[in-house]
Amino acid sequence: MGMTLAEKILAKASGKKEVSPGDIVMAKIETAMVHDITGPLTVNTLKKEGIEKVWDNEKIVILFDHQVPADSINAAENHILMRKFVKEQNIKHFYDIREGVCHQVLPEKGHVVPGTVLVGADSHTCTHGAFGAFATGIGSTDMAAVFATGELWFKVPETLYFNITGELKPYVMSKDVILHIIGKVGADGATYKACQFGGETVKNMSISSRMTMTNMAIEMGGKTGLIEPDEKTIQYVKNAMKKHGTERTFEIIKADEDAEYEEVFEIEVNDLEPMIACPHNVDNVKAVREVAGTPIDQVFIGSCTNGRLEDLRIAIEIIEKHGGISDDIRVVVTPASREVMLKAMEEGIIQKFYKYECVVTNPSCSACMGALYGILGPGEVGVATSNRNFRGREGSLDSEVYLVSPATAAACAVKGEITDPRDL
Numbered sequence: 001m002g003m004t005l006a007e008k009i010l011a012k013a014s015g016k017k018e019v020s021p022g023d024i025v026m027a028k029i030e031t032a033m034v035h036d037i038t039g040p041l042t043v044n045t046l047k048k049e050g051i052e053k054v055w056d057n058e059k060i061v062i063l064f065d066h067q068v069p070a071d072s073i074n075a076a077e078n079h080i081l082m083r084k085f086v087k088e089q090n091i092k093h094f095y096d097i098r099e100g101v102c103h104q105v106l107p108e109k110g111h112v113v114p115g116t117v118l119v120g121a122d123s124h125t126c127t128h129g130a131f132g133a134f135a136t137g138i139g140s141t142d143m144a145a146v147f148a149t150g151e152l153w154f155k156v157p158e159t160l161y162f163n164i165t166g167e168l169k170p171y172v173m174s175k176d177v178i179l180h181i182i183g184k185v186g187a188d189g190a191t192y193k194a195c196q197f198g199g200e201t202v203k204n205m206s207i208s209s210r211m212t213m214t215n216m217a218i219e220m221g222g223k224t225g226l227i228e229p230d231e232k233t234i235q236y237v238k239n240a241m242k243k244h245g246t247e248r249t250f251e252i253i254k255a256d257e258d259a260e261y262e263e264v265f266e267i268e269v270n271d272l273e274p275m276i277a278c279p280h281n282v283d284n285v286k287a288v289r290e291v292a293g294t295p296i297d298q299v300f301i302g303s304c305t306n307g308r309l310e311d312l313r314i315a316i317e318i319i320e321k322h323g324g325i326s327d328d329i330r331v332v333v334t335p336a337s338r339e340v341m342l343k344a345m346e347e348g349i350i351q352k353f354y355k356y357e358c359v360v361t362n363p364s365c366s367a368c369m370g371a372l373y374g375i376l377g378p379g380e381v382g383v384a385t386s387n388r389n390f391r392g393r394e395g396s397l398d399s400e401v402y403l404v405s406p407a408t409a410a411a412c413a414v415k416g417e418i419t420d421p422r423d424l
């Protein structure tokens with residue numbers, strides 16, 4: 001029987017010829033990542049268990065992104081603990097406060113290896129499935145086991161296949177596609193499933209747009225999101241590895257022709273409109289026009305979902321075209337990484353955001369989690385390009401968050417209320 005992409009990667013990583021959904025496998029890990037919030041518990045667990053040496057100091061990536069620069073004594077203590085661990089263990093790939101969000105930095109620096117298993121102590125690790133890896137978020141104590149042994153057990157998930165066809169209309173982005181899918185499937189509709197996205201629409205998408213899709217697989221409960229690698233993937237990965245001296249050999253794995261999917265969803269996007277996830281659930285998805293006119297207080301453009309160059313480009317294009325942002329609101333822009341920031345500077349995008357009175361922050365998780373800055377107060381309403389809108393996600397329990405694409409976020413910034421970018 002044929003195997004899906006997820007099954008083939010897990011079979012290879014566990015040295016088996018064939019695996020089926022439900023099998024328990026022990027898989028070799030190619031890349032393991034922790035950040036400033038989840039790393040300390042991993043390190044303390046290793047210490048408690050008396051593990052003196054990590055399994056491979058070149059396969060571990062440690063990165064600070066959630067609370068950077070340190071915004072509290074507690075954050076500073078976490079950073080100190082992790083820097084010490086990096087020195088003690090001679091961890092080769094350590095990115096201090098300067099690089100940006102883990103899920104952007106990992107592929108940029110060539111740490112995402114197609115056809116392998118990647119784990120991160122962060123739930124949006126599924127993002128890296130955009131490169132044809134089996135990538136999933138795990139807990140800090142599971143990560144201690146990985147740091148010690150380089151292996152982890154998995155139950156092989158069933159695969160849901162989303163066949164996406166048609167051409168996206170102007171101002172409709174991959175974020176609208178994934179919001180539409182989550183609205184259909186539900187926040188727990190893909191629990192522990194591998195969510196594979198394919199079809200001509202995905203093939204035509206940029207790598208950044210693909211990452212937006214896989215990033216949100218977890219928002220429908222997915223164990224991972226996956227996209228079959230193609231020429232674009234290979235070029236991206238090779239360039240990143242070459243640029244940063246992180247070369248690793250890799251094999252392009254594709255699903256078998258006769259792979260068995262638990263369910264195939266046909267998603268046709270020709271008539272798809274800009275979509276919005278309304279408070280307080282990611283699957284509370286509507287067309288933007290249905291809630292147009294809702295007053296807002298803040299717009300956040302950034303995060304591992306939509307803080308990349310193409311996102312900043314479309315946002316500033318819309319803001320500039322319409323002469324700036326509303327006086328009644330504030331706009332926080334956070335490039336996902338230092339590399340994105342530098343390119344956006346070269347293109348004059350950052351200067352324009354400042355010109356139009358947006359606040360541009362250092363690359364980080366920023367307002368996404370309500371932990372660093374851009375925090376919403378009681379009664380406030382935020383529009384964000386990030387991936388979660390649970391009660392209190394961006395601050396006060398009495399605040400509300402609407403999730404949108406960067407084009408819609410920019411339209412909301414221009415009007416100071418929820419706005420479909422086609423209606424400006």
Ligand SMILES: CC(C)[C@H](C(=O)O)[C@@H](O)C(=O)O
Nearest residue numbers: 037038066121122123124369
């Ligand atoms: C802090 C971290 C554990 C968390 C996650 O795992 O997702 C964060 O990144 C988030 O998006 O809520």
Ligand code: SF4
Nearest residue numbers: 101303304365368369
């Ligand atoms: S940007 Fe948001 S979703 Fe992404 S890792 Fe940071 S806090 Fe989590």
